[in-house]
Amino acid sequence: MSAAPDITAHLLAWFDRHGRHDLPWQHPRTPYRVWLSEIMLQQTQVSVVAGYFERFVAALPDLPALARAPQDEVLALWSGLGYYARARHLHTAAKLCLERHGGELPHDLDALIALPGIGRSTAGAILAQAWGDPAPILDGNVKRVLCRVFGIEGWPGQPVVEKRLWAIAESLLPPTRLADWTQAQMDFGATLCTRANPACALCPLQDVCVARRDGRIADLPAPKPGKPLPQREAHLLLAEDGEGRVLLQRRPPTGVWAGLWSLPQLDDAAQARAWFCDHLRGDASATQALLPIEHAFSHYRLRLHPLRARVEGLKPRIADNDGLRWARRAELSAIGLPAPIRKLLQEQTA
DNA sequence: AACTCGGGGAC
DNA sequence: GTCCCAGAGTT
Known part of the structure; x- marks a missing residue:
């Protein structure tokens, strides 16, 4: 087991050189754009989201515009992205922000989670990226990375495993650069510590990774248990x-x-x-x-x-x-x- | 705890 | 074809 400061320092240094710094929602990085991107990115790959994001913010450039838009327009902008409850929740949440938070996204974990479509991980991503708050995230990338680096057994979707991963994610939070830290984890998981054929030879954590040490890169994280085959x-x-x-x-x-x-x-x-x-x-x-x-x-x-x-x-x-x-x-x-x-x-x- | 929700990319 | 993806809400 390795010390948390080593992991965060190595990953941030890696992010500076190899991270993704030109994603559409990073320029400018406003709370509204961060929020919209996080919702679109739920269970959806970056390459797919990029075009939808640009089209969406061109039509509805800020939260009040989204809140005022008819639902049909929001759904039309979402058409093709899938998981359409995300669009309905997004729209509802925007209107709630007008009522509850003066037309802005709340700068508060519980208030964010109280909005439809925002769970703990999305709330953490918004807090860290929009305001630099020390909030952990736990998406598919982070789950995979933590399972490997710390040698966590079990399917990451299992509640008991997820609880442990949240605790680790919390413990890794660095004192500064929270927006970069959040982005670094996701970029690392998406481009280096990938599901299949991770680039361990290039990995900044190769000396501390438990899965690498034990030769279990291909076994972690454990796959979702499938239904028993006939x-x-x-x-x-x-x-x-x-x-x-x-x-x-x-x-x-x-x-x-x-x-x-x-x-x-x-x-x-x-x-x-x-x-x-x-x-x-x-x-x-x-x-x-x-x-x-x-x-x-x-x-x-x-x-x-x-x-x-x-x-x-x-x-x-x-x-x-x-x-x-x-x-x-x-x-x-x-x-x-x-x-x-x-x-x-x-x-x-x- | 298990299920539902979409469409697409990687393999 | 399968599995997974910047998960969350419902049952």
Whole structure:
């Protein structure tokens, strides 16, 4: 674990050289423009927001103009950005600012959070960027960076993890340069400590990063737990003849492993036995069940139950065609096999 | 704590 | 195709 002053100092120095200093909402950086940009940037990437932001502030350049605008105009300016509740909340909040705060954005954490569309992180970003207040933020960038630098386990969206991240974010606040600090964290996460393939070799925190130290850059932050994938079962027939050859069957032209050579695959044990009796000469009762193979697809998990058997050959009626072939072990490396099948064959014929 | 809300970019 | 993105509000 490293000291907070080191992290902030390194990150601010990095920001001075490599941060983004020319974003549209930075010039001029007024509370209204900061607010609008933060709302637009919720769950939306900078490159997408930039054009919408410029169009929006050209039409509605300040808070009173937004408050006076009809909702249809606000929604039209938002059209294409998505999450349209953001636009409605923005509009409502502007009108509330006229009533409650003299037509300006309140310079106060609780008053900001009381406005629709502004949560703790957006409020912190507004306070820090518009007024230089020592307020933490916790967006996707900061979550990712903190999980890596401090080696935080668990999905960052989980409330208990989020609570811990807020505490760390609070503890890192530097005594000065709060606007730059806020922007530095986001620029760092967005351009260097990226989700995939972070540029660790260029990282100012590479010597203090726990994930880097432990070789766990790819594992942190933990991904959102997905819904459990459906589990399917299938049975494989690993049939070997007297010459040590293995019987392969070509996969159908559609579906998983389409067109690859694999082992005869059946839905259940009874069908596997029936297939054996239909196609093979040998003792169907003298088979050896091997340990199941687990394989994950994007949309389901497949548990394969291999059944190993010594056979004399194919039945006379079954020609060595229609998707069946015998393969010597030495040939296997040149045949297109599914990865789990190749692994199984390597283990079983080694 | 889980769900909803959009559209797009990166892979 | 999946996952995520400068999250917040609702249930």
